[in-house]
Amino acid sequence: MTDIRKVTVVGGGVIGGxxxxxxxxxxxxxxxxxPDPEAERKLGGLLxxxxxxxxxxxxxxxxxxxRLRFRASLEEALAGADFVQESAPERxxxxxxxxxxxxxxxxxxxxxxxxxxxxxxxELQAPMxxxxxxxxxxxxxxxxxxxxxxxxxxxxxxxxxxxxxRAFYASLGMKxxxxxxxxDAFVGDRLLEALWREALWLVKDGIxxxxxxxxxxxxxxxxxxxxxxxxxxxRIAGGEAGMRHFMAQFGPCLQWPWTKLTDxxxxxxxxxxxxxxxxxxxxxxxxxxxxxxxxDDNLVSIMRSLARSQKGAGWGAGELLxxxxxxxxxxxxxxxxxxxxxxxxxxxxxxxxxxxxxxxFRYLQVLGDATDAVLxxxxxxxxxxxxxxxxxTVESHIRHLGQAREGDVLAVETQVLAAxxxxxxxxxTISNETTGTVVATGEHLLLHVDAASGRAAPAGEAMAxxxxxxxxxxxxxxxxxxAGRRVGEPV
Ligand SMILES: NC(=O)C1=CN([C@@H]2O[C@H](COP(=O)(O)OP(=O)(O)OC[C@H]3O[C@@H](n4cnc5c(N)ncnc54)[C@H](O)[C@@H]3O)[C@@H](O)[C@H]2O)C=CC1
Ligand SMILES: C[N+](C)(C)CC(=O)CC(=O)[O-]
Numbered sequence: 001m002t003d004i005r006k007v008t009v010v011g012g013g014v015i016g017g018x019x020x021x022x023x024x025x026x027x028x029x030x031x032x033x034x035p036d037p038e039a040e041r042k043l044g045g046l047l048x049x050x051x052x053x054x055x056x057x058x059x060x061x062x063x064x065x066x067r068l069r070f071r072a073s074l075e076e077a078l079a080g081a082d083f084v085q086e087s088a089p090e091r092x093x094x095x096x097x098x099x100x101x102x103x104x105x106x107x108x109x110x111x112x113x114x115x116x117x118x119x120x121x122x123e124l125q126a127p128m129x130x131x132x133x134x135x136x137x138x139x140x141x142x143x144x145x146x147x148x149x150x151x152x153x154x155x156x157x158x159x160x161x162x163x164x165x166r167a168f169y170a171s172l173g174m175k176x177x178x179x180x181x182x183x184d185a186f187v188g189d190r191l192l193e194a195l196w197r198e199a200l201w202l203v204k205d206g207i208x209x210x211x212x213x214x215x216x217x218x219x220x221x222x223x224x225x226x227x228x229x230x231x232x233x234x235r236i237a238g239g240e241a242g243m244r245h246f247m248a249q250f251g252p253c254l255q256w257p258w259t260k261l262t263d264x265x266x267x268x269x270x271x272x273x274x275x276x277x278x279x280x281x282x283x284x285x286x287x288x289x290x291x292x293x294x295x296d297d298n299l300v301s302i303m304r305s306l307a308r309s310q311k312g313a314g315w316g317a318g319e320l321l322x323x324x325x326x327x328x329x330x331x332x333x334x335x336x337x338x339x340x341x342x343x344x345x346x347x348x349x350x351x352x353x354x355x356x357x358x359x360x361f362r363y364l365q366v367l368g369d370a371t372d373a374v375l376x377x378x379x380x381x382x383x384x385x386x387x388x389x390x391x392x393t394v395e396s397h398i399r400h401l402g403q404a405r406e407g408d409v410l411a412v413e414t415q416v417l418a419a420x421x422x423x424x425x426x427x428x429t430i431s432n433e434t435t436g437t438v439v440a441t442g443e444h445l446l447l448h449v450d451a452a453s454g455r456a457a458p459a460g461e462a463m464a465x466x467x468x469x470x471x472x473x474x475x476x477x478x479x480x481x482x483a484g485r486r487v488g489e490p491v
Contacts, residue, residue, distance in 0.1 A: 018143025
């Protein structure tokens, strides 16, 4: 963590609101200045979605949220700020005016970051008496989930300012990338703009609709990009000869040319209407807030599965998420313990019995998979087992409380009741997300074993420390009423 405790957010729209959420969820106090009388209401809706997404993303303890205040003036909002994040509309004159005011109101040690998508920091800092503290910190929407932030210094930005900002954003679970030279639109938006321009041509020329273009992306290279980006995917596409062969085979095509990248289609009313109408049709009546929740759920699923990749070490954004969660687990101060939410499953047709609901032994399967997910999180992987150690379940008690039918989605919450170097006692609760009911609980005792002798044996130092840390976190949770219950005991 850094010494930044209070941030002032200037402009609380889509991006400012996303920053507010990310700061609050990391325990940082935020004061917002936005002259729009509707800003507080709009931000409320965005924050509801952000809280929901963060609860799903982070499986361990979370920092106690920071405090949020709306301020009527820039001066009030800046009082006591350690850091300023500007996210006002994308107009150079407006931003320059704001930076001149912020510069006059905030002491020189306060860092000032702009969320601009493409304006040059050298131009933004021109009216400032302390330009050395200004840099661009360009995020991606939704800021509360997507980790990248591009850091760009202007001609007068101090290197230390960039370094302090880098440490701050990294402490929020983000991936700061320092762009070597300032350039309009930096890196992310240069790439996105090229694709967007080409997509506009394809719509204008009647080659594909908005929905078809999105399908081309999301059913193909969009899936690849989320985990490997562009170049590494192309390296693999070059076969055993890798990148050199890929370049030799496909590089010359760039000269043909297939694309219209140098040309911008004129945004006539007709083209804007076509795109807006096709976009309305594609949304199938879903509101922006509903689409936001779908987008967020999918982003969380992608990042969580990337976190499980590579035997749990994580890959790309998932590796970053693991490191962030580990920091929060080992973290400071006021953290809030939560049960683990590591396993979900949907009821498949072959899980259904002659009574038309999920059959008995499938509950044990779901519980066993949830136990494996906990062990996986603790570091039990193929190497661990190959090293001669593992965990065996030696006792289970399942309570059947409700029903699940074909297609229902089940989600397991897990609480660690006790753990030490030899024992792990888990309490799982299976909820049927489709019906909103609890359908079963499972209480299980596992022993850490030496596989060769088949007997209980203490875990090594690292595993024991992880077990004890998890037991300590969960010690703050109320013990479930059904824990320790005997079979047949009256309710
Ligand atoms: N929307 C996006 O996808 C992304 C936008 N950005 C950048 O973030 C910045 C903000 O963009 P959005 O949030 O999309 O715009 P927005 O229109 O959603 O929000 C801008 C907010 O600034 C407020 N505002 C207007 N005048 C102001 C003033 N004088 N002082 C303080 N606040 C003022 C508005 O009331 C509004 O709430 C822009 O620089 C944009 O380039 C960066 C990354 C992605
Ligand atoms: C459209 N945009 C230029 C504002 C997009 C961005 O800046 C980044 C993003 O979230 O795609």
